[in-house]
Amino acid sequence: MKIAVLAKQVIDPETPLSAFKIDSDAKRVVTPPNLPPVINGFDEQAVEAALRVKEAQADVFIAVITAGASFAPDVVKKPLAMGADQLVLIEDPAFDANPNPLFAVDVLAAAIRRLGGVELVIAGRQASDWDNAQVPVGVAEALGWPIATVCQRVEARDGKVVVERVTPDGHEVVEAPLPTVVTVSNELGNARYPNMRGIMAAKRVEPTRWSLDDLGVQPREPAFELTDLRLPETAKLTEFIEGEDDADAGRKLAAAMREANLL
Amino acid sequence: MAGVLVLGEALEGAAAASTLEAIAAGRALGGPVAAAIIGDGAKSAAQDAIAHGADSAFVCEGGLGPEAAAAFAEQTAAASAPRVVLGAKALLDGSVMARAAYRLGAGLLQDCASVALDADGRLTATRPVYGGNAMAAFRASGSPAAASLRARAYEALERDDSRAGSIVPIEVDAAAHTRLRVVERVRRPQEGVRLEDARVVVGGGRGLGGPEAFAQLEELARLLRGAVGASRAACDAGWVPPSYQIGLTGRTVAPDLYLAVGISGASQHMAGCSGARDIVAINKDAGANIFKEARFGVVGDWRQVLPAFVDQLHELLSDR
Ligand SMILES: Cc1cc2nc3c(=O)[nH]c(=O)nc-3n(C[C@H](O)[C@H](O)[C@H](O)COP(=O)(O)OP(=O)(O)OC[C@H]3O[C@@H](n4cnc5c(N)ncnc54)[C@H](O)[C@@H]3O)c2cc1C
Ligand SMILES: Nc1ncnc2c1ncn2[C@@H]1O[C@H](COP(=O)(O)O)[C@@H](O)[C@H]1O
Numbered sequence: 026m027k028i029a030v031l032a033k034q035v036i037d038p039e040t041p042l043s044a045f046k047i048d049s050d051a052k053r054v055v056t057p058p059n060l061p062p063v064i065n066g067f068d069e070q071a072v073e074a075a076l077r078v079k080e081a082q083a084d085v086f087i088a089v090i091t092a093g094a095s096f097a098p099d100v101v102k103k104p105l106a107m108g109a110d111q112l113v114l115i116e117d118p119a120f121d122a123n124p125n126p127l128f129a130v131d132v133l134a135a136a137i138r139r140l141g142g143v144e145l146v147i148a149g150r151q152a153s154d155w156d157n158a159q160v161p162v163g164v165a166e167a168l169g170w171p172i173a174t175v176c177q178r179v180e181a182r183d184g185k186v187v188v189e190r191v192t193p194d195g196h197e198v199v200e201a202p203l204p205t206v207v208t209v210s211n212e213l214g215n216a217r218y219p220n221m222r223g224i225m226a227a228k229r230v231e232p233t234r235w236s237l238d239d240l241g242v243q244p245r246e247p248a249f250e251l252t253d254l255r256l257p258e259t260a261k262l263t264e265f266i267e268g269e270d271d272a273d274a275g276r277k278l279a280a281a282m283r284e285a286n287l288l
Numbered sequence: 289m290a291g292v293l294v295l296g297e298a299l300e301g302a303a304a305a306s307t308l309e310a311i312a313a314g315r316a317l318g319g320p321v322a323a324a325i326i327g328d329g330a331k332s333a334a335q336d337a338i339a340h341g342a343d344s345a346f347v348c349e350g351g352l353g354p355e356a357a358a359a360f361a362e363q364t365a366a367a368s369a370p371r372v373v374l375g376a377k378a379l380l381d382g383s384v385m386a387r388a389a390y391r392l393g394a395g396l397l398q399d400c401a402s403v404a405l406d407a408d409g410r411l412t413a414t415r416p417v418y419g420g421n422a423m424a425a426f427r428a429s430g431s432p433a434a435a436s437l438r439a440r441a442y443e444a445l446e447r448d449d450s451r452a453g454s455i456v457p458i459e460v461d462a463a464a465h466t467r468l469r470v471v472e473r474v475r476r477p478q479e480g481v482r483l484e485d486a487r488v489v490v491g492g493g494r495g496l497g498g499p500e501a502f503a504q505l506e507e508l509a510r511l512l513r514g515a516v517g518a519s520r521a522a523c524d525a526g527w528v529p530p531s532y533q534i535g536l537t538g539r540t541v542a543p544d545l546y547l548a549v550g551i552s553g554a555s556q557h558m559a560g561c562s563g564a565r566d567i568v569a570i571n572k573d574a575g576a577n578i579f580k581e582a583r584f585g586v587v588g589d590w591r592q593v594l595p596a597f598v599d600q601l602h603e604l605l606s607d608r
Contacts, residue, residue: 040421042555045422158382158386158399163386187471191530194478194531197472200468200471212523212530247395247429251426252426257422274596275597276597276599278570278593285583288545
């Protein structure tokens with residue numbers, strides 16, 4: 026079985042707030058200096074989900090597809106180091122523009138078609154740059170495949186996929202015929218760390234590079250123009266409650282909250 | 289004039305609160321609002337939708353899944369030719385807005401905090417991006433344009449039962465559209481108040497150091513007739529179930545009081561609680577981000593602060 030994992034390179038979402046800067050004129054986030062980008066966390070978990078499928082049965086091939094304006098070579102290779110078999114890189118300045126999920130859908134769906142024989146696509150629930158949470162749905166629609174979103178467990182067997190979808194108060198077990206698309210969430214559990222052998226093996230794998238021409242995809246205009254990008258305002262001034270010791274501060278906090286009608 | 293189509297759902301015969309919020313957003317845009325309601329008891333939910341501001345409604349009866357809902361959206365859009373399609377981000381399984389938008393060839397802005405029309409009638413919207421680290425504003429280049437709304441971004445309009453409007457049933461061939469088969473639903477029984485409905489929410493984070501501490505938070509929540517939530521770090525650690533998670537990819541709460549204990553206040557967490565009227569934080573790090581949004585704060589170890597706080601509360605609230 027061939028699995029395609031969709032993995033995006035993003036600015037580290039754990040970038041300290043002090044290092045998170047916006048160029049308001051250019052309407053873009055300034056890439057923090059000295060902070061390397063990362064593979065979107067949910068996408069690492071998508072790789073993890075694919076590896077678990079591979080461990081559960083014979084003859085699973087995992088191809089990872091990454092599209093973007095430019096890549097940090099060591100970063101985009103991480104899925105290979107974790108154990109994926111192939112890395113497809115689609116590098117094009119058209120990805121540098123404003124968020125354009127429909128364009129990403131065009132490109133990723135075309136890449137999945139070109140890979141050939143893909144039966145299962147695993148993606149992250151959302152990319153932690155623009156938090157769009159819509160590209161995998163578009164990919165499924167473009168391919169005409171079903172999609173199950175926000176899964177914490179993915180199994181593929183007997184021509185179908187069985188997943189556990191996270192719901193607000195528990196989960197549901199859902200089946201879909203292959204080929205299908207699923208997205209995974211953090212409830213899946215941590216992605217494995219690459220081990221030394223994986224890292225060495227990844228160094229030897231040459232990524233497959235496809236251009237938009239190879240894929241027969243034209244850049245498309247974004248459906249929305251980004252008109253403003255700014256840091257959110259936080260206007261609250263915290264009143265710090267102090268006491269003789271921590272316990273005393275706790276008691277005084279209760280009193281202060283009562284005073285202010287918060288209780 | 290082509291107006292707004294609101295995709296909504298019925299929950300046990302009533303319109304979902306998030307559907308009424310989306311209708312309010314649609315009304316704020318002007319133009320006629322058609323509500324497309326799917327679910328069990330969609331017909332009576334459509335009455336709610338109209339009483340709360342919709343001008344007309346399409347209904348599709350039955351507890352159908354997201355694929356049938358997308359087909360329903362397509363059919364109702366064909367019938368109403370909307371300029372704008374709105375709905376709750378969390379509609380049904382959370383995938384329906386994206387499915388519908390793709391089928392309509394509409395761009396979609398997810399999780400919007402506000403929507404409006406510019407002078408040329410184009411949809412504009414603001415939404416948090418980068419996990420809430422930034423706010424972005426967008427303007428649609430074409431129509432139809434779609435936007436999903438974050439929970440509580442809009443308040444439902446006052447119910448007015450004198451409002452009337454047409455209610456049109458739509459047949460959806462659910463079998464033909466459905467490939468996902470739900471084999472089993474596992475629901476954790478919910479004790480006490482639902483997080484979303486709680487006036488007081490007590491949130492615990494990684495700083496609590498383990499699951500035991502949550503017993504103290506539960507006690508505090510009982511005392512304040514509230515509910516307990518958590519940061520993703522506490523959920524991922526397995527200290528509490530995933531359903532406790534508040535934040536960008538968890539639940540959205542907007543209580544009167546959010547009491548955060550051992551939570552750093554990462555933007556992705558604040559995305560789920562910044563609608564709280566007042567935030568109070570206990571954290572040993574004076575530089576923690578949570579103090580940027582808190583009204584009161586104690587810099588200290590929760591192990592000492594919290595028990596004393598709770599004792600004092602018992603005393604203060606003994607008249608309740
Ligand atoms: C795409 C994405 C989505 C995410 N979605 C969510 C989400 O929905 N919800 C969410 O919560 N997070 C989410 N996160 C994670 C988020 O970025 C933070 O990592 C997380 O919220 C941190 O949880 P925390 O505050 O409990 O832990 P930490 O950041 O580790 O903070 C622990 C705090 O406890 C304090 N502390 C430690 N010991 C004590 C003590 N004894 N007494 C008092 N204080 C103490 C520390 O000073 C610290 O401030 C998401 C992240 C990403 C990338
Ligand atoms: N440029 C991209 N390259 C590879 N995968 C992507 C890309 N954009 C989105 N995805 C996948 O789609 C998921 C959701 O992204 P989004 O809809 O942009 O939030 C991500 O978690 C990835 O799995």
